[in-house]
Amino acid sequence: MNEEQFEVKVMDYLADVMTVDERAAFETILKSDETYNQKYKALLKSWNSMQNMNAPEPSESMDEAFYGMLDLALEKTKLKQRPNRLFDGLRTILKPQWALGVVLLALGVAIGYWINTEDTPDSVVLTESSNEAQEIRQKLVLTLLxxxxxxxxxxxxxEANKIGSADEIVIKALLQTLNHDANVNVRLAAIESLTHYVDQPKVRQGLVQAIPNQESPILQITLANLMVALQEKSSIEPFRQLLKEKQLDTTVQKKIRTSIESII
Amino acid sequence: MQDLDDNALMLKVKNGDLDKLGLLYERHKKRLFGFFYNLGNAPSESEDMVQNVFMRILKYRKSYTGEGLFAAWMFRMARNVNYDHHGRSSKNRSLEMVDPDTVRLEREEGDDHLDKKENTQQLNRALSLLPTEKREVLVLSKLRELKFRELAEILGCSEGAAKVRVHRALNDLRKIYIQLETV
Known part of the structure; x- marks a missing residue:
């Protein structure tokens, strides 16, 4: 065995990666050759001292800095994706179902206009046709959801965002989407849409009730941010319940704690 | 298995699912921190360097191919971060920044503890006198999760060459250790 072969073998022996046979063969060499045995013993001391080397635990500020950096990166990515979403939306409009929807909408407006033109003052005609358009849009929202x-x-x-003042059915559908939709992006969009109606107590109540139903950290954080903005005190209890969950993400835990403090 | 998972997670990060970087961070933050700390950096510096590694992972995520181990790719970045922190020009410098008195040992005082503390201080002093490359090889080989195959991937050499490098670095460390004891 030359010097380099010994160096390789002794490392395998120290790192305990040899098979039983290889180990036995190497031990025989160590017993029969005093020079190699001395070299091995000297190396063992350094190896053991290296293995005993410790490091302290990193502090919490390392986690805070990392998650701050990650949040920033996520926000930047979202901003970059917005124009793509617009194109995606346009592409969807071009789909046949959408073409049909648009035709139906136009037809509804036209029929409404035709029926109500005679003996009706202009302002009333406009209001009624816009009401009908609104109704069709609401039905479209419910169907699409x-x-x-x-x-x-x-x-x-x-589409729901385009409705000036959504009725109770649409709001209910949006809340249902927030609570039960399988897709996180759809739920997120539902929160965004519902923020237009936070002046309604039912919407605020629905948002609070949705807190325990969220498992995605993004949704939990978005709701926490919203509740802080609204200073909604009734959200404190659901957040406290959420904190008791063992599998809650550590960043979310921190976020919820700070949110509760801000609301109190 | 974890390495396979790491690779899959990193590929997700590459494809825009940045949230997954949080999982990779949780898995590797301690050993990365230990790597920088054992190279002789102060705890706060080590934390900054861990942060830098993940910033680089995010920045260069598109260059990740999924071939080889994620840990090897990550530690190659960690080595670069360490070089950049101390200046590539002083690649083979003898480290003088380690002040053994700053080594945090938070266990209770006792004879064994004092012996251990002295040994650790002596080891840190010996390590600080090794050239950076050898110190890196030793600190990486100390991370028990890393096998020689993985170490070789990080160092960019064959498995046999990695073993020889660890062996020689250990020998050099022993010589410095003995010198310090006799001074």
Whole structure:
């Protein structure tokens, strides 16, 4: 065995990666050759002292700095993706179902206009046709929110944003989406849409009630931010309940704790 | 298995699922911190360097191919971060920044503890006198999760060459250790 072969073998022996046979063969060499045995013993001391080397635990500020950096990166990515979403939306509009929806909407407006033109003052005609358009849009929202494709449900939420003042049914549908939709992006969009109606007590109450139903950290953090902005005291209890969950993400835990403090 | 998972997670990060970087951070933060700390950096410096590694992972995520081990890719970045921190020009410098008195040992006082503390201080002093490359080889080989194959991937050499490098670095460390004891 030359010097380099010994160096390789002794490292395998120290790192305990040899098979039983290899180990036995190497031990025989160590017993029969005093020079190698001395070299091995000297090396063993350094190896053991290296293995005993310790490091302290990193502080919590390392975690804070990392997650701060990650949040920033996530926000930047979201901002970059916005124009793409617009194009995605346009592409969806070009789909046949959408073409049909647009035709139906136009038809509804036209029929409404035709029926009400005679003996009706201009302002009333305008109001009624816009009401009808609103109604059709609301129906469209409800239909889209029930579609199996997440993309279409997202489109449904985005249609809901275009409604000036959504009625109770649409708000209920949005809250249901927030609580039960399988897709995190759709739920997130539902929160965004519902923020237009936070002046309604039912919406605020619905948002608070949705807190325990969220498992995604993004949704939990978004709701925490919203509750802080609204200073919604009734959200404290659901957040406290959420904190008791063992599997809650550590960043979310910190975020919720600071949110509770800000609301109190 | 974890390495396979790491690779899959990193590929997700590469494809825009940045949240997954949090999982990789949780898995590797301690040993990365230990790597920098055992190289002789102060705890706060080591924390900054861990942060820098993950910033680089994020910045260069598109260059990740998924070939080889994620840990090897990560530690190659960690080595670069350490070089950049101390200046590439002083690559083979003898480290003088380690003040053994600053080594944090938070256990209770006792004879064994004092012996251990002295040994640790002596070891840190000996390590600080090794050239950076050899010190790195030793600190990486100390991370028990890393096998020689993985160490070789980090160092960019064959497995046999990695073993020889660890062996020689250990020998050099022993010589410095003995010199310090006799001074």
């Amino acid at each position: 029930e579609q199996p494709s997440a993309n279409q449900r997202l489109q449904g939420v985005s």
